[in-house]
Amino acid sequence: MLNTRKMTLADVPRVHAIETTSFQTPWSEEAFHKELTENTLAVYLVLELDGKIIGFGGMWLIMDEIHITNIAIAPEVRRKGYGDRLVEAMVNYGLENGFKHMTLEVRVGNAPAIALYEKVGFIGVGKRPKYYIDTGEDALVMWKEL
Numbered sequence: 001m002l003n004t005r006k007m008t009l010a011d012v013p014r015v016h017a018i019e020t021t022s023f024q025t026p027w028s029e030e031a032f033h034k035e036l037t038e039n040t041l042a043v044y045l046v047l048e049l050d051g052k053i054i055g056f057g058g059m060w061l062i063m064d065e066i067h068i069t070n071i072a073i074a075p076e077v078r079r080k081g082y083g084d085r086l087v088e089a090m091v092n093y094g095l096e097n098g099f100k101h102m103t104l105e106v107r108v109g110n111a112p113a114i115a116l117y118e119k120v121g122f123i124g125v126g127k128r129p130k131y132y133i134d135t136g137e138d139a140l141v142m143w144k145e146l
Contacts, residue, residue, distance in 0.1 A: 001050055004045050004085070004086065004089040005046060006044065007032075007045060007046045007056060009037070012032045013029065015044075018056060018072050019056075019070070021075050023070075024135065025132075025133070027070070032044075035058065039060070041060045042059070042061075044057065044058045045057050045089055045090060047073070047086045053074075054082060055072060055074060055077075055083070055086050056072060056086075057071040057072075057087070057090050058070045058071075059090060059093070064098075064099055065099060065101045066090070066093075066099050066101070066103070067103050068090065068102060068103070084119065091146065094146050100145070100146055101144065101145055102122070102144040102146060103144075104122070104141075104142050105128060105140065105141055105142075106140050107132060107140075108127065117144075122142040122143060123144070124140050124142055125141050125143045126141040127140055127141065
């Protein structure tokens, strides 16, 4: 059974494990802990399959806009539509809570992620040159009206 819920502190070790297998420059467990305990703008969702966390997504709620900070699906369950479900849950969170827009940055070379975001209605609206410190890669800025 697939379920989406808000992330708790108890989820941080599993979320961090997914983070480290998904990104070249992963966030630390401490960073996730601070997001949940200190950042009043942050909301994180986890995606569970049969009670096991298989993905997560972070959002910052800024005025009438949601800024997606990070999304990851565990490598062993990628390419099965779970990323779609997670992004849809994030969009639904925005709709249910009266937000008007969503935005995110994605590496220009991350074609699977760009395709996922386009599938749920995001459009590319610009680039941030050399946005990613670890590689110097540009970011594509994507936007969605809710």
